[in-house]
Amino acid sequence: MTYEVTSIVEDAALVEKRRKQIVDAATTLFSSQGFFRTTIKEIAKLAGISSGLIYQYVTDKEDVLLLVLLEVVDAYARELPAAIESATDPLDRCVAAIVAYCRVVDAHRAATVLAYRSTKSLSEDRRVRIQRRELETNQIIAGVITECVRKGYFRRVNVNVLTYQIVMTAHAWALKSWYFKTILTLDDYIEHSLDILLKGVLAPSAEKKWQSISKDMASPPSNPSR
């Protein structure tokens, strides 16, 4: 997970450690105050180091933002595959992927919102690096969808549009948490979203299978018609 962000310090372990301190502090601060309202000195203070030291591990304030955003997209890239591997049947895998994605978003809620707010604060080339990673993650989801289509579970839909529909559904949990948090839990949200999204693409022949999966899910929608 080398970030291709150059550091003056050579000791790899130290770089790892310091960067973690910096990124952790910056994530907290950027999330609550935004990139521009956060000062390098605040980051340094929260990270427990001096402000000058940050520049031994990073070239720019923008570089700190890049590191923070990479951390988020990497969390997806790390955790999604693990979730998928737990199952073999395409439909199971698809559901697992969606559930996992939503949970990762929930765990990184602040950082997810930050990505939407701050990606444009990056220089062109750094922004492109983030977008490339997002596409890579999306390919994982697109992959399981394609499996489902091949296996005849899904009717023939536009895979890319469906992929983003799923992605946006997950992101919405973070982006609109100020609203959702007032009306339902994450598990409810996942249930309802799966219900809406998958019902729309299931082939008739797969509906029975879906119902059994649906029933197995831990906490059934508590309030289906609110």
Place this chain on the structure above:
Amino acid sequence: MTYEVTSIVEDAALVEKRRKQIVDAATTLFSSQGFFRTTIKEIAKLAGISSGLIYQYVTDKEDVLLLVLLEVVDAYARELPAAIESATDPLDRCVAAIVAYCRVVDAHRAATVLAYRSTKSLSEDRRVRIQRRELETNQIIAGVITECVRKGYFRRVNVNVLTYQIVMTAHAWALKSWYFKTILTLDDYIEHSLDILLKGVLAPSAEKKWQSISKDMASPPSNPSR
């Protein structure tokens, strides 16, 4: 459309005119450079007035942002109802609402993205005002969905979740336009999205009606399985 934003100047018509100049300039600049990278001087210059004058119509730089964001959410509040009124049957109204929402987003792509980027730059109370407006707009959509459910067109889904699913679908066109623009047109996007979203909630008895609506739409998905 009094914005509850205090102005020193009393002549209402002049206030209207100046604010329009300011908001237009600010929208352009905020969208391309972001809130923090844009200076009051730049806004003044583009608006064709002096920087000092801005403070006769606004208390703060943040106030300018508020005005800009209110403009966007108002565009929804203005144009959605118009689209809905064109039809009477709930399903037609629902489709019309979704299509209209997507088109409004497309017309305000930059500003929509801006809303996601910059809402958090507002102070708590101003942010809440924006969110309240967003909810009001969403109520319009929730309304037509409820109509569809009552009429038996839609099965009993969580109306609020579905509403945001629709909203996020429309917003996604703006938020991920860097990607979508490379693979399909707005019309294609709307088609595919409707296909996925509505199929998932239509009651069996309404499917025939949906098919006829679907067929009437100008440009059918040109590439359904891409």
Place this chain on the structure above:
Amino acid sequence: MTYEVTSIVEDAALVEKRRKQIVDAATTLFSSQGFFRTTIKEIAKLAGISSGLIYQYVTDKEDVLLLVLLEVVDAYARELPAAIESATDPLDRCVAAIVAYCRVVDAHRAATVLAYRSTKSLSEDRRVRIQRRELETNQIIAGVITECVRKGYFRRVNVNVLTYQIVMTAHAWALKSWYFKTILTLDDYIEHSLDILLKGVLAPSAEKKWQSISKDMASPPSNPSR
């Protein structure tokens, strides 16, 4: 005397006034502490304005240095011609030029030293501008030398080398004033320098004329052999 240094402020008279304040303050400070040890805030304070205001009249700290150095070279360009015009005979004019040059240097001692210390702190293009002005001033001296040669007062010497010999003689008064001030006065210095320099280039036929000029000079070398 437009300095081709861009200012944000448009009122020409104000620009003139503020720049004078800035240049005067900067000249004092740069001379006593050097360019790098002097801060913008110090300049602002001494100039009686705020630090931010400086950037309305200058783009850079380096720009302030440029203005200061231009002031010095302009002093030469302004005062030399005046001194020369006072006489018509080439030899008289040449002596007048040298004397005048030495006096200008004396009046701008600190700034002259500054030019030697700090010209290299300028960016390439700004340094070139200064050098070009220096050459222009030198042309004035080279001109009177050429006149003297044509008139047969001077034997045929390398005009450019002699020109710089004269220039360096004058500058030396500033550059080595820490030494000269301990052993003689400016007038003495001029006398001795003229004695050495001109004797070396006078044609035999002009020696009589030189002696009469020499005798006319106010304060004869008080200590010819020290």
Place this chain on the structure above:
Amino acid sequence: MTYEVTSIVEDAALVEKRRKQIVDAATTLFSSQGFFRTTIKEIAKLAGISSGLIYQYVTDKEDVLLLVLLEVVDAYARELPAAIESATDPLDRCVAAIVAYCRVVDAHRAATVLAYRSTKSLSEDRRVRIQRRELETNQIIAGVITECVRKGYFRRVNVNVLTYQIVMTAHAWALKSWYFKTILTLDDYIEHSLDILLKGVLAPSAEKKWQSISKDMASPPSNPSR
């Protein structure tokens, strides 16, 4: 050649070696970028040592500058006497001294300019040490001039002024090399300068001797009247 600059390290040979590394690196960097634009890290890197180590051999960054400038003035003090000893006749010795001085300056062009730029960056007491050395070197030249005067080769001129005239002539080759390099070679420059300077002080009786010396010089002025 103990520089009276205190070092923590005791091994004299090592001190010598390290100081040479440091001074060599610093001379290069100071000359091209100036004292303030050069960082201790850059010096350390070019010297092939760590930045911390420099402080074992020097107390200050300013101390490094002192060492560098002492090196230059020492070059004069070292090489001038050698040049003079090659001849016995005062006039020969004088010419040899001037020629040698010019050549030393040429060999240390960058460092000579550096001395003019940076001497004032030193603290008072360190600056005085440099000036004292400069005066010592000048005494060598003043010495041969005095010899010439005693021997009747030179008329009675102000020895100190003439000494500095010579010194400045040599320094000018470095200070104004941006100009001279475009119009003549070092040898031409020396020729012309000697021609102007010495002609002005030669007693009539010594002119013949001067002419024979002059003729012996390798490359006669190629362009005497330019």
Place this chain on the structure above:
DNA sequence: CATGAATGAGCGTTCATTCAT
């Protein structure tokens, strides 16, 4: 002796905001 990570004071510069005109 030597290293280089760490510190933190201090600088140039920007820009929202004010206010005399």
Place this chain on the structure above:
DNA sequence: TATGAATGAACGCTCATTCAT
């Protein structure tokens, strides 16, 4: 009402110097 010159707090960043290893 309108202007734009003026203010000054605040920020990102640099770098001489120290010190644990």
